[in-house]
Amino acid sequence: MKITFITGHLCKERHALLNELALDLGELGAKVTVLTGFPSRRISEEVKNYYLDHPVEQISENVVVKRIGSRGGEGEGLFDRMIKYLQLTKELYKEAKKTPTDAYYIYSSPPFLGWMGAKLAKYAPTLYNAQDLFPDTLMRIKGLKESNPLIKYFRYRERKAYQGNTRIVTISEEMKETIASHGCPKDKIDVIYNWADTESLHHVDRKDNALMSELGIDKDGFIVSYAGDIGLFQGWPVIVDAAKKVHSQNSQIRFVIIGSGSYKQKLEQQIKDENLDFISVYPLQPASRLSEIYSIGDLELVSIEPGLSKMALPSKTFVIMATGSALLSLVDQSSDIARMIKECDMGYTLEHGDADALAKTILQAYEERSLLAKKGENAKAWSRINSSRKTQTIKYYNILSEIAHNVIK
Template sequence: MNKGSDMKAIVFSAYYEPEVAASLYLSTNLYEDMAGSGIDVDLFVPLPTRGVSDEVRNKYKNHKVEVRCNGRLRIHRIGIPKEGKSVIGRAARYILMNAVFILKSISSKADVIFVQSTPPTQGATAAIIKKVMHIPFVYNLQDVFPDSLVGTGIAKKGSAVYRMGRVIENFTYRNADKIIVISNDMKTNIMTKGVPESKIEIVNNWIDGNVVKPIPKDQNYMYEKFGLSRENFNVVYAGNLGYAQNIEVIIKAAEVLKDCSDIKFLIFGKGAQEEEYKNMAAELNLCNLSFFPIQPYSEVSYVYSLGDVSIVPCKKGFGSSAMPSKTWSIMAAGTPVLASFDSDTDMEKLINSQKVGMFNHAEDWEGLSSNIKYLYSNREYLQEYGRNARKYVEENISREKCVGKYIMCIKNSKNIN
């Protein structure tokens, strides 16, 4: 342990920079700020695979330990196979990764284990290590498993996969000393499964308002980069093109509005259903919808500032087990949010109470297209919603405030018997 260190933490992560993955900035911010607060962090992560070239991956093969933050953050790169698109292959890779994490951890000395919930097996892995090492375990729940599998249609409630997921979930919750969730909906969800309220802490995902901010149209180079017109009304989606996101609702809304020649749908992303969505748009001959490569986090301000509005969609039944952090990025860019989401969720309450955009029920593409058309015709609301969004982020979702709560939970775990 470094001189002046408060404690040492073992941390696992499935992804880390320089990879390109949704909300990866949260991990980068958190681990750097943990180190800055006096915690020695041993971060174990696989060699980079998502969104990086073989050249970059090979570079990290030769630099398996990286030291940052004045020696307080040590990043250990684990050599396992690259990630593929097969669900079974990815699951096998996660299991191998967690097995390596166990072997690496039990030979280390630490005061606390901290892991996030992607993949869900990481929680169970940390619980095993806790039992071996007799140290506290702090768990960050970013989405609720196996509920998320049901919400996306991957598994049915009561199926063998679901039952196995519940076993993993219960084992994780039972052994975690503190569970940090990102919304009230998640807190309610896991309390109904028997988790005591005293074990749960709500901390929103954050956004660094100094990094993500509004970019005026005349200063946004992406119009030129992608050949876009500043005269059009742009509807932006950026992120994963997978099962949970339900990009189909955007494509169907674009079909409804295809005769409005200056309303354009811009989709930045990649994922398991990317080709399926591209084929769907092509079959519908949608000239008003375009797909672009996912952009690095450094370009988020430019991407969301392209949008007169930006969409946060989800599959029906998924909203109570997730709160997409892209919401905060959109709001930090001063862009109104169009949420196509489950009703009676934190998302609906946020949109309606803070007046930061418009809401429609999940999978209701007619409602989504109606909201787009309304804002297209009543543009005075764009500035109002955008100002409200930016103000809310500055006052409630700052990096300093939210990460500070994480650090306090982790440091206080030393006092858990």
């Protein structure tokens, strides 16, 4: 089976899930051609230059990556990036049409690829992987309403994408409901959770955590840790407010934040201005150190603002579970994440937005810290069964096989 794998950008340093999916499809016997752009954001200059120098890369026996389009980066502002993404989508469409294939796998970033998939379905069956729901995310970022003419147009194109692609895969039951509410038949939508490498990820004892030593993180005391995107959707004002309330009652509890993103500078400035020395911020770390990263905290924080679980799911949740750490989740309580944590006793979960409730939960966890190791073990056990890499990627292979052989679900 020949699979044409289409995504805006693919590099193992930033897009681990996509890289692993392509490799696993190849290991399962598919001949995979990845069509993608040149990555530029949130990677080092050395990594960026490597990919500029390798427009065609054979990453395994059955997987070849072809990078096309602009070499000038993804753009800085939102409007600039959208123009760049439109241009890249056109280039990918041209290349995809002339690539012999039995099925297309199409990722949802940049968002215009779903529209492209509806056109490509005339040439071969398509599997559209809706990891982020557009224009819902744009509405949230810009505060736009459904009545906005631009949103009305995007909604129209979104419906066309759901109708035109052969099958849809998304990553949570809530997101499936959202997609169905925009005109896609439910029996056309599959849910496949994102995965983590449950074989290699593991919990690292603090005394053995070299990353903590390198960053100068004190290994004593109680730590609430966050690692990932320091962006607009995590609700940082509430988190910082809660941290201040916690510190006023227990100075043994500290907060460690690792990552990069659009809110990082503002967060660091607030820490400096208010002398919040119990909150420390560190640079983004390589994916090769995930076990150390997600073993830093007594609690590992997952945060997404209210209402967002209907359109996005923090994939790092599954990495934290695979690492065997207790979770502290600030998510909609109707979400898949909240349900998992409650049912399997993996940590603590509460609605985002209430700094007092968050502070109370952290102080409660401190008092119950002898229970946290067991909660981490529960998370690890759940991940081995429900979100291992091989278990999840073979689901994609099976759906692609079905549509490639015209099997109607």
